[in-house]
Amino acid sequence: MLPCVILVEPQMAENVGMAARAMMNCGLEELRLVNPRENHLSDKAIAASSNAEEILYNAKIFSSTSDAIADLNWVAATTARHRDQTKTVMNADEAAKQISTLITDNNKCGIMFGPERTGLRNEDVCLADVIINVPLNPKHCSLNLSQAVLLVGYEFYKTQISIKPAHLETNHTIPAQKEKILLFCNYLEDKLEDCGNFKIGEKREKMIINLRNIFTRGQMTEQELNTLYGVVNHLLRK
Amino acid sequence: MLPCVILVEPQMAENVGMAARAMMNCGLEELRLVNPRENHLSDKAIAASSNAEEILYNAKIFSSTSDAIADLNWVAATTARHRDQTKTVMNADEAAKQISTLITDNNKCGIMFGPERTGLRNEDVCLADVIINVPLNPKHCSLNLSQAVLLVGYEFYKTQISIKPAHLETNHTIPAQKEKILLFCNYLEDKLEDCGNFKIGEKREKMIINLRNIFTRGQMTEQELNTLYGVVNHLLRK
Numbered sequence: 001m002l003p004c005v006i007l008v009e010p011q012m013a014e015n016v017g018m019a020a021r022a023m024m025n026c027g028l029e030e031l032r033l034v035n036p037r038e039n040h041l042s043d044k045a046i047a048a049s050s051n052a053e054e055i056l057y058n059a060k061i062f063s064s065t066s067d068a069i070a071d072l073n074w075v076a077a078t079t080a081r082h083r084d085q086t087k088t089v090m091n092a093d094e095a096a097k098q099i100s101t102l103i104t105d106n107n108k109c110g111i112m113f114g115p116e117r118t119g120l121r122n123e124d125v126c127l128a129d130v131i132i133n134v135p136l137n138p139k140h141c142s143l144n145l146s147q148a149v150l151l152v153g154y155e156f157y158k159t160q161i162s163i164k165p166a167h168l169e170t171n172h173t174i175p176a177q178k179e180k181i182l183l184f185c186n187y188l189e190d191k192l193e194d195c196g197n198f199k200i201g202e203k204r205e206k207m208i209i210n211l212r213n214i215f216t217r218g219q220m221t222e223q224e225l226n227t228l229y230g231v232v233n234h235l236l237r238k
Numbered sequence: 239m240l241p242c243v244i245l246v247e248p249q250m251a252e253n254v255g256m257a258a259r260a261m262m263n264c265g266l267e268e269l270r271l272v273n274p275r276e277n278h279l280s281d282k283a284i285a286a287s288s289n290a291e292e293i294l295y296n297a298k299i300f301s302s303t304s305d306a307i308a309d310l311n312w313v314a315a316t317t318a319r320h321r322d323q324t325k326t327v328m329n330a331d332e333a334a335k336q337i338s339t340l341i342t343d344n345n346k347c348g349i350m351f352g353p354e355r356t357g358l359r360n361e362d363v364c365l366a367d368v369i370i371n372v373p374l375n376p377k378h379c380s381l382n383l384s385q386a387v388l389l390v391g392y393e394f395y396k397t398q399i400s401i402k403p404a405h406l407e408t409n410h411t412i413p414a415q416k417e418k419i420l421l422f423c424n425y426l427e428d429k430l431e432d433c434g435n436f437k438i439g440e441k442r443e444k445m446i447i448n449l450r451n452i453f454t455r456g457q458m459t460e461q462e463l464n465t466l467y468g469v470v471n472h473l474l475r476k
Contacts, residue, residue: 147384
């Protein structure tokens, strides 16, 4: 059960559309609107949603925040301002992890965002289980509504997928076996020797170490080794 | 030395302005533009930058990507599309951590973003040390340029600050000492007893356990305990 996004009194239909787009980016589907000022199905809103108009068409409208959260088990309030309320404040990634845990226990969760200009009212914040604070430059933390939805949604999305860690993308080729890299290094060293000008003694040792480091550090692929053979042979033609 | 943001051939001045705003949100300062199509100092761009016009005024313009990265030691290319290139692909948070490490070693880093419609050209991607992939819904991963800047910038900003973990914000009061919570529980139980209707035997034990769990789970503050005493006393007036 994915968490829903609750926009409390959003002012501009365009922002609602962009929020829908951000939701779609993050795999979120359910949008609830509390007293939107403008029509969330206006041409402007649909255009701003990019291809996320389905979220707008399915959005539910409520006349109060308490109605909008009535069926939920857990609610977070996003706010950039400090509130004089006794409430757990968590970062977006912590909230995302908590939601991720809660939904596996079949809890229905929601994330509230306030009106563009003022943010959530204190009466709305006190209905939430926690406050979400997105860590941003304190001197300039005003975010567009859709960007706030995007950042919180992004943190949630990261908890829902298995993310492939940093890796060398090799496509149709594979990282070369060490033997092949050394064969190339030997080939290059032999050719340098043939040219007569290769360094001697200690300098030669050092140069060989350097070359082997260059060709080892970059995790060469088989295809790239072939390219390098071609380069050496082409240079030798002269 | 903060990483710079390089927008390669951005099409709309408004997007450049919004990217500047996103940079400011994330504590980034240096913007480089490669052949922007529109004037990045137009009224539209300045308005879209919110209060980040300083970044626009200080932006440097280059006529080629290679010129724009000439003085950098490490460059990342953001791209949503798969590229047929042998290159390390990392997530935004991994790239942020790598940049964070690199800059402490005095490396000057840059993050490249391509034109709105097409993204970076392959000729630009191959100039980068790594590809950054922002994990998003693969069925709908098209991001506004400024949102791409925001997500990558946000991940970088998180590496630069010490983030206070989830905590109960108590403002001017403090979490009550256990003794005070138990005193209140005892008070409530006594008053319930006085009213004559309190459960008996096993049920009484169970109710006391339940009440103590309620008042323990929420980490009451001293002020809240006072509020609760007031509530009980007010109810007793009847």
